[in-house]
Amino acid sequence: MNSYDAIVIGAGHNGLVTANYLARAGKRVLVLERRAIPGGQAVTESFGEDWTVDSLHAGGMLRPDIVRDLGLNIPAPAPQAFTAHTDQGVLRIGPTLTDAASIESIRAFSAADATRWPEFVAFMNSCAQMLDAVYAVPMPRELPHVDLRREGLPMAKLALRLRRMGKRDMFRFIRALPMTSLELFEEWFESVALRAALASVAIHGHTLGPMSAGTGYTLMHNWLNRGGLAAPQHAAGTGSIVRALTEALLAARGEIRTGSAVQKVLIERSRAVGVRLASGEEIRAAVVFSGADPRHTLLALAGERELAPEFSWHARNIKMRGAVAKVHFRTDGRHGIAAGTHAVAASLKHMERAYDASKYHEIATAPYLEVSTRGETVSVHFQYAPYKLKSGDWASEGKRLEEIALATLAPLFPALAASVRGSRVLTPMDLEREYGLTEGDVNHGQLAMDQFFFMRPLPNWSDHRTPIAGLVLCGSGVHGGGGISGATGRNAAKQYLGGRVG
């Protein structure tokens, strides 16, 4: 029987990052991916007929230290503009956040806001840097107890790092985390348009509205992963990241097998010893990493029979509830939409109402949309399209998303409708079935306040361990995760190579 030093379940970007770190440390690594191609949500893939699309995540960046550590060759995405289409008018920021044109664009709405804007950008950059540091440190294992020898130093460094933000920003940072974006922006800005533009980034990808607590935090989180407001798009597609990771892995003698869904983690006496594939094949390894979401990993792959009752009860209650869908249009190229990121965010209240629909398991009929283009393709991020629908099911409702998206975009981009030649909708059900995301949750567990930091994925389990020895979480569902950054993949590998988990 085949045997490896390590198996990584899932070739999402985090799984690939973990595999690269392990392979570079001399481990024999095998990555198993259920889809026919690697990449997870960072994939650029063909929808057939020569139509290649960033099907899920528009753009992305790995943390610079990961790129360095792994010697990756990823061309840096060119800075792009972020355009918010609000009911007060169009606000355009970028390509650089504080360039003269951006400030002028804000000034058209409010002179006072234009004056405050550079300070806000500096504050957000500082918050993002702080989060970046927090996301590099697995949280203590048994809070409130901190193991001084193992966890004390990194935690002390984080405390010092926080202190170095300066007294004013430190308090502003801590206070902003649990705030609603509505309240946060009301304190900073008077322009309804600017508030709406920023709120759209705060809620992007999350099943939260601008009036939800904790959207102060999600704004910082997305700001960190985007490096500001606009999505960092790659000329060759988000898949550039995956390609670089795959090439580096193969060069380090790692292996990737696609079309290989893991059905079960093999467990002997509460220790993971390998995996069984859907085909029945069994592969052994000294350690098994999972880049799949924690609920799937724990309940389906490890199985509740191997878990303590309280633990599996908690695992069952990890909040997933995805509400994101994608609508891709293939056009004749004359869609008339400028490059960059376009947020269709009429107003903060408008977005909150769109979110309300998802609370009641309805599709938002006046949704928040984010539009980006790559050549002839127009990709629309659709929010909110809840995984669980009150009436109808996703087999039939997908078409409605496309209709709503087109109707919403028509007044803003008059040339779009006539340019459309084909389309492809990815509903939350597709996200689950095709991309392996439980309840269509793109973040492998909501980044809600009861699920962040030391509570991600579960309180006191945010150091990548699971109750099964030798089964280690490396995907977005752990502390540091959500978004494309590679942080959890990196942290998991370092925890293991440092002998702290596994």
Next chain:
Amino acid sequence: MLQLKRTPFHERTSALSQAQNWRRWAGHIVLGSYDLGLDREYWGIRNAAALIDISPLLKYRITGPDAAALLHRVTPRDIHRMSVGQVGYTGWCDEEGKLVDDGTIARIGQEDFRMTSAEPSLRWLEMNAGGMDVRIVEESDALAALSLQGPNSRRVLNACCETSLDGLKYFRVADNTLAGCKVQISRTGYTGDLGYEIWLQPEDALTVWDALLAAGHNYGIVPCGILAMDMARVEAGLVMLDVDYTSSHAAWIDSQKSSPYELGLDWSVHLDKEGYFVGREALEREHRDGPAWKMVGVEVDWEGMEKLYAAVGLPPQIPAMAVRGSLPIYNGTTQVGYASTSTWSPVLKKYIALAHLQRPYYQTGTALSIEVTVEHHRRTAPARVVKLPFYEPEWKKK
């Protein structure tokens, strides 16, 4: 308004009650004793046949392809090794290896089990059943139960059952017909004597009760309350939840919790069994290191007691029933444990106690002393650690 429930036998038991000595048991009222004293009922258990209403027991029916897997996971016993018709006694633990509750598990069919417990257990069973193909039904009210205990119990049953009980071995269960009513009879009990428990439909309760009393007439059958049973179960060294240990789900602090090893239930923990079960890791650790505490039997020295009472001009005073108050136990002047239940044992003519002692004082034969209150003054009487059970008649397992 909260109403304590009556059992399906209430019409008969209440008519026979002279003392109106009602006790609460799992939300029901049952008789503590029928008489003013316990003697007749106690000696019914030890010398003849005693009929006890145990309907308040909590009962769960667990069926389906994963029924065995669920119980195997919940308890430290090797359930897969149980044969159909077998009954097993076991405690079950939380993830820290501390007891949640205890009871019996009867394998009625390959995929069909009945579990009894002292406290409500539905939520715990369901929490453990995630991902399993199993049905858990509480049948506490849907099933009436009687315990017939004592050396004559088999003769009484043989006189009124369709199938003779001669073939039913210790801790086995089988279907039977009693006075025309379908029943299940297990050779189990809470007295440490020869005895049976009869599981029946509530609507058959009075018929079965009457038939048993009639059949038992010539064998000295006695309706018996739960207080005499309580004395007998101490003699048999059997623990009681909330008296001899606290459920880990109800404990306020860790030190109130007990492991099966601490209660001397080692024999029901099968560490050699396959797969995960709740508390496995903690129990393996404790098995390696040895328990810090152990529940053992303690016999109080009768002459020592006589001396204490003689000093105030009295013969030894013994309580009329099992005492559930905690009594300190000393090695010299240092407290090394406590008794959770103590009782006069009429059959042994000894004062005995279930005692929880720290290592190393739980070794058999260790000489200690136990607190005795003599005319409002706290004294200590010499006592000695003995093996459990205190009393086991040769006919119990025959």
